[in-house]
Amino acid sequence: MGDSTPGAGTDESEDETNRLLAEFSREDLARHLALFYREPATQLSAASTFIRYGLHLGRRCFYLTDANTRDAIKAALRDAGVDVTQRMAAGDLTIRDASEVYLDSGFNPEEMIATLESAVEESIEMGYEGFWVAGENTWCFHTEASFDHILDFEAEFDATCPDYPVTALCQYDIDRFGEESTAKALWTHEQIIYRSTICENPYYLTPDAYQSEADSQLNAKLMLEQTHDLARSRRQVTQREQRLDVVSRILRHNIRNDLNVVRTNLELIEEENSLTETDSKRLETAIEHVNDVFEIADKARAVQQTLDHLRVETLALDETLARAVDRAEAAVPGATISIDGESETTVVADSNLDDAVVELLTAILDNQEEQPSVSLTCSTPAEGTLRLDIQAPDALFPASDRAALERGSETQLEHGRGLGLWLANWIIENGHGTLAFPAEGPQLRIELNRVAN
DSSP states (O other), rough: OOOOOOOOOHHHHHHHHHHHHHHHHHHHOSEEEEESSHHHHHHHHHHHHHHHHHHHHHHHEEEEEESOHHHHHHHHHHHHTTTTTHHHHHHEEEEEHHHHHHTTTTTTTHHHHHHHHHHHHHHHTTOOEEEEEEEEEEGGGGGSHHHHHHHHHHHHHHHHHGSEEEEEEEEEEEEHHHHHHHHHHTTTOEEEETTTEEEEOOTTOHHHHTTTTTTTHHHHHHHHHHHHHHHHHHHHHHHHHHHHHHHIIIIIIIIIHHHHHHHHHHHHHOOOEEEOOOHHHHHHHHHHHHHHHHHHHHHHOOOHHHHHHOOEEEEEEEHHHHHHHHHHHHHHHHHHEEEEEOOSSSEEEEETHHHHHHHHHHHHHTTSSSSSSEEEEEEOTTEEEEEEEEEEESSSSSSHHHHHHHHHHOOOOSSSSHHHHHHHHHHHHTTOOOOOSSSOOOOOOEEEEEOOO
């Protein structure tokens, strides 16, 4: 295990923070998470993003520091967009030494859990939605208790925390804890954060299972079986991706080249004066269908190029929509596109969001015969949510395209617009947003994660 994410530049750090922030907003978080890291920069980025999101949700947040100084934590939180001075003055955020909380009276698991319970109850009485705590677990090295004894405390916390509105993030430096202790720590955390990704933990044991007398045999068997299953699954995914890549290359290259030969010869035949009217119509139909396949092939190539460069980041929505509108109006001369509502905001989305909007707009406009028009309306129905409603005078997409998208399976493509709709959906989903056709209200709705101002 390790943080082998390439590079440590500012842009890559921002990408990781944005991706993790989007995952926090999308995932149904467990009450007890663990962060595994090797690089301090990885730790600070993930932990500060966790605290930022807790504050965003209206939780009272505690950070228990040990390996890092308080000043280092404050700086990391500021880099993550937290107004540390204001939040601490308001009581929303507290930064304390972990040893003061856990070890002032010696290592006492019951007392430690009681301390956390009191903090949760106090937070609720103060009007907060709940309590979030991020702790640097290197405090473990300041006690004579064995690591197994400390994990008993983790399991006991797991047994207690479902009854309280608390979310905890334990932080493990893999190099300092070692492979064996890191593996053991996996048993007591339902979800983990690793390489800026929230993962469901296949090695998690419920408190009862962890505390059972036969847990050593159970753990070994569980880890071996799950490792075997995961290896087989990864192998199958790799094989499937290789096969799909071969099929994609054949469709985009070989077939396209052969079709080009077919179309050239059909066009030469079309120039002949000896054709009957019936033959001319048949030839026209054949060329039209060949052109449709060309359109799909070209769109498939564009889709592949876009999917190879997906990346989540923060985007200025008004600038993104302006670019998309300019491109759509250039592609469909005479089209009218309006933007209304709260577009001056920042969203966490895929960097190709403007491509997704262009695909939707051009498909909608191409579907209209006279005076094509479409309206975009931005709203913020809830904190952290941006809603983009799209309306047009006519039906936006054929029923078959809508049905395929809603059930998540492909249908026969008659033109490239259907593939463009899929591309738009994949781009929006990659940024942890949603694209839907509401039964009532607007014809098409996009929801994205919004960064609070």
